[in-house]
Amino acid sequence: MINQQRLSDEFSRLASINSPPLKESTIAFYLAERLQQLGAKVRFDAAAEATGGEVGNLIAYFAGVNKDTEPILFSVHMDTVEPGGQVEPVLRDGVFYSAGDTVLGADDKAGIAELIEALEVVREQNIPHGPIEVVVTIAEEIGLVGAKHFDYSLVEARRGYALDTEGIDCMVLQAPSANHLRIKITGLAAHAGMVPELGMSAIQTAALAISQMRLGRIDHETTANIGCIKGGVASNIVPQSVSIIGEARSHDAQKLQEQTDHMLNCFEAAAEQMTRKINGSLMRPQISADVRLDFPSMSVAENAPVVKLARAAAATVGHDLKVRLGGGGSDANIFNAHGTEMIILATGMTRVHTHDEFVVVADMVHVVELLVEIIRLA
C-alpha cells in the first residue's frame, strides 16, 4: 500500500529545494500546497516577524475521518543545515546521497517525505483516523528558533511525535538541556616588548581557566565543550580581550548547574591568579559571563500514552522499536516544555550534517509503515 516511487520522488523534490534557516519560503509554500492537496487546512504563524525569517512555522490541520479521538501532532522542520547550496540528490542502489559539496538534507526532509507518504496512504486507503496536526518549523538548525517562537495556541494536540533523529526503529524519550556560555575576558593592553609589565593578558587568563576545566564527557548524562575562542590583535601587543563560547549539557538539571558553575569558577580562579599590582594599584582581569538556557531537557515516561501508542503500532507492523538516549536539543524539547508530550522517532537519516549524509529508501518505507499504523491506532 506504500508507494515507494511516490515516496522517492517526494524526497528527491524536497531535497532539491534549497532551505537554509530563515530562508525557507520556497519550501514552505511548496509544503503548504502539498499538504492542502492532501486535504489539510494550512496556515502560518507569526514567527517570521519575531525571527527575521522569510516565513513563519507552517501548521496543517487534518480533520478526523470516521473517528473522534484526541488530536495527534507530528512535527518536522523545513530548514536544513549549511552548507546547503544547490543540493543535487542522487539515487544509487536504493540509497539517496548528495552529488555535490553539500549535505543531502535528509535531516529533516526524510521525515517530511515519510509523513507526506503516510498521509497519502491514509487518504488513499480511507483509513479512519482522528484529527491530525502537522507542524513544520523553521530555523531548527540554528537553535530551535522556529519552535521557540511557535504560537502554541494554534495547536490542540497534547501528544505527538517529532520525526527527526538518526537511525531506524528507535525512539528518543529523553534529551538533555543545555546552557550556552559566552565569556568575555578583559585585561590590559600594553606594548609586549617595551612595557609588558603594564599589560594583563586576556589570552593567558583564558588559557589558565580552560586548562583547569573539566570538558568533554563528564559522565553518562553530562557533557561540556569550549567551542570557540577569539581574541588578541598582534604579536607585539599584550591582548586586552578574549571572547569564548562554550556549552554544558545534561539530562540532570542539578548536574547542568554544577558543570556550568564549575566552568564559570575556572574563569574566576584564573582571574584571581592573574591579579597583581600594576603602577601601584591592584589589577584583576574582568570576567563577564552570559549564561543562557539553550533548551530545556525533555523526559517522557516509558509508560506514557504516546510511547505506548508507538509501541503498539510497531508491534502491529512487526517492528522492534528501541529506546535511545538523546544527546542534543530538538524541537521536541520545546514542545514538551509547552505541554505537548512528544517523543522523537528515527527517520532513517544517516551521517547528518556531513557531506556523506544518506538515507536508504527501504528505511523510509519502513518508517512510513509505522506512521500509518500510529495514525490508525491513535
Ligand SMILES: [Zn+2]
Ligand atoms: Zn533535524
